[in-house]
Amino acid sequence: MPFAPALHSEWLKIRTLPSLAAGPAAVVLVTAAFTALAGLDESAGADSDPLFASLFGVVLGQIAAVTFGAQAVSAEFRGGALRLSLSAVPHRGRWFAAKALAVGASALAAGLLAGCASLAVGWAVPGSRAGGPNWGEGLRGVVGCGVYMALMALFAAGLTALLRSGVMTLSILVPFLLVVSFVIGGVSGTAADYLPDKAGQVVLHSTSDGALGPWTGLAVTAVWAAAALAAGAWSVRRRDA
Template identity: 70%
Template sequence: MEFTPALHSEWLKIRTLRSLVGGLAAVLLATAMFSALAGADSEGADFDPLFSVFFGVSFGQIAAIAFGTTAMSSEFRGGALRIALTAVPRRGRWFAAKAVAIAVPVLVVGLVTGGVSLAVGEAVLGAKADGLTWGEELRAVVGCGVYLTLMALLAAGLTAVLRSGVATLSMVIPFLLIVSFVIGDMSGSVADVLPDRAGQVVFHETWDGVLGPWSGLAVTGLWAGAALLLGAWRVRRRDA
């Protein structure tokens, strides 16, 4: 099977599983809801209107990670991977098709989520968001789609390495909620290169540190790329 029909096959798997469709919907709902809540509490000297508008991405990314994890882990249950590799014996081609089938819907939903979060957040902030420029808003909306896609791919790659969705979520979610928020604030510049903190620079109107909006996303992309390379190596080296 060539790449295009392999990609079509993987896309059919995703769109016909209700849990995966629900996961994509959760990305939008969680992000918009928490962005609205953050906008309602927008006081403080370090208030950043752009980050407040996109604050919900910190929660929407959990749904994106769950989507990437579930989409990949479904191949390691019930002999599904053996069936897939019977149709696509070239494992690298199959893995690439799987990654693209995961990335494209998350990117589309992420861009829509960015637009909705911008509208909701600015509506809640009111006059406090008047200082945001069109360029900053566009950068954050595009960054939202790219960031959520990279986090979903990072989770998919780790799932291929561990061959377990439960193990992946048990490792990634505590990392985001504990290491990044707690340890990250105490470790200075080292925390700047963590995948979530680096990527979320794109949601700040102003930022400190060596990474800017796009270089931060590039760092997150390197994390995701490394996870995918390890996942592809794992799939090629181990029996289905």
């Protein structure tokens, strides 16, 4: 099967399977909802980063993104689905590339919508700090949100293909994102700046005290995602379906 039909079939899976179709929607809803809740927190100081304050929901919205990426791949390892997929697309590398592109494009679209919704909520909520970011910062934040969500979904997809288990992937990534990131969140100028989530989230801040800028931070996250996808592709090509 050529690449285009393989990609179309993977897109149909995401669009028609309820558990997968709900993933991109959850990215948007969770991100916007937690941005609104953060905006209502009057205890935050007026000197808070205005861009990050308007996109704060990304901190929890990324959990929906990695869950979507993990589920999209782990579904293939249940009930012999992978054997059926490889029967239609015997070239394993082509199939995995189509899967990754479908996941990444879906997460990118959801991330862009989440960024727009979160920014709008951040501007509208009465408790917004510092009057919100300017239009230039807002545009950068929305684009960065979309790219970041796509990269985190692909990171989870590659790790799931390597581990062959969505549960195992989420048991690693969710505690890491929710615990480790908060513990080291205030530490800059160290190796922690190069962790996938901390590096990628630099684009969501107006300024950064660390070693990375907005786009170099996303580039570091892209390297993590590419490494996970490469490992996942190796696993798919070398191990039995």
